Amino acid sequence: MFKKLLSLVLIGFSVAATLTCADNIDHRNKQTIVVAHRGASAYLPEHTLESKALAYGMRPDYIEQDLVLSKDDHLIVMHDIYLDSVTNVAEVFPERARTDGHFYTIDFTLAELKQLQVSEPFVDSEDGLQAKYPERFPIWKSSFRLSTFEEELELIQGLNRSLGYDIGIYPEIKKPYFHHWEGKDIASIALQTLKKYGYTNRNQKVFFQCFDAEELQRVKYELMPSMGMDLSLVQLIAATDWGEKLIEVNGNIEKYNYDWMLEQGGLRKIATYANGIGPWYPMLMEVEDGQPRANGVVRRAHRRQLEVHPYTFRADKGKVPEEFDSFEHFLHFAVYQLRIDGLFTDHPDKAVDYLSRGRRSH
Ligand code: G3P
Ligand code: CA
Secondary structure (H helix, E strand, O other): OHHHHHHHHHHHHHHHHHHHOOOOHHHOOOOOEEEEOOOOOOOOOOOOHHHHHHHHHOOOOEEEEEEEEOOOOOEEEOOOOEOOOOEOHHHHOHHHOOOOOOOEHHHOOHHHHOOOOEOOOEEEEOOEEEEOOOOOOOOOOOOOOOOEHHHHHHHHHHHHHHHOOOOEEEEEEOOHHHHHHOOOOHHHHHHHHHHHOOOOEOOOOEEEEEOOHHHHHHHHHHHHHHHOOEOEEEEEOOOHHHOOOEEEEOOEEEEOOOHHHHOOOHHHHHHOOOOEEEOEHHHHEEEEOOEEEEOOHHHHHHHOOOEEOOEOEOOOOOOOOOOOOOHHHHHHHHHHHHOOOEEEEOOHHHHHHHHHOOOOOO
């Protein structure tokens, strides 16, 4: 396992070196940070340690961890609260789905979760299981496992020590409302883990992100002060119709309304408890006659001293917005016209390469 991870780091370095060999690394735009979204997720199954090791070798500024809790309160690094679309849980534990058909991570112990094989994400279709991204790493190939937050922190801190870099972490607690409904406090457990590994203040390379504004305020005003911590916080912004957060209103379950965040006074409110925002990138732009331009959100955020780290920049075929003729054109627009401070990308090598070469014309 160790040899496999080490060789992935070296592959990552060689990819980055090949891409930057003609350019002076000093030209890198230091203003814009690169966050490896779920690791090097364009190249290896998301959130696996292998994907994180490969991402590390690509030299992003931060590597992202999405976090959910197991039945026995271990933080598992994975995106969904379900195991359905990245593991073989339906084969290994066929009787353990809830009545809604989903297999919930929170219903399994760490020992059980470690029995599962992890795959590149797949979707169920009439033709059987199909890769979500057909041109990425093939589904069900090789051998990957779920990992804990602690295992990942030890990997990144270990590489920081052995290689001498200071690559940061960017953890996100997933659906705190759901964890509360299940009687669990994921925010407290995540902060305890961060403290155990030495991440306690804003001088360190860590951003703590969440889509849940009320939970992020609880982190800011209750949890961190009681634990002697003061981390940089990022308020993620979703579209209301995604149902990213559910709330109970008069006995009914409704989608939390995110609209206030980008309306009048929203950013001012966020700036009272967070240091940055993580919007979906279309929230920052408008398009007229095929021409994209900034819609003013970044400017308004900067006026409130909020950093802006939009998600998710993908170079896959069909994933670059049609207004741009290439992934680099898209990056160029985001960096020099939107004037973002950082970006989440599945292709950290390409973003690091682009920023290393500095401004170019399009
Ligand atoms: O956390 C930033 C970005 O990752 C948000 O989207 O759904 O990939 O976690 P998601
Ligand atoms: Ca995330």
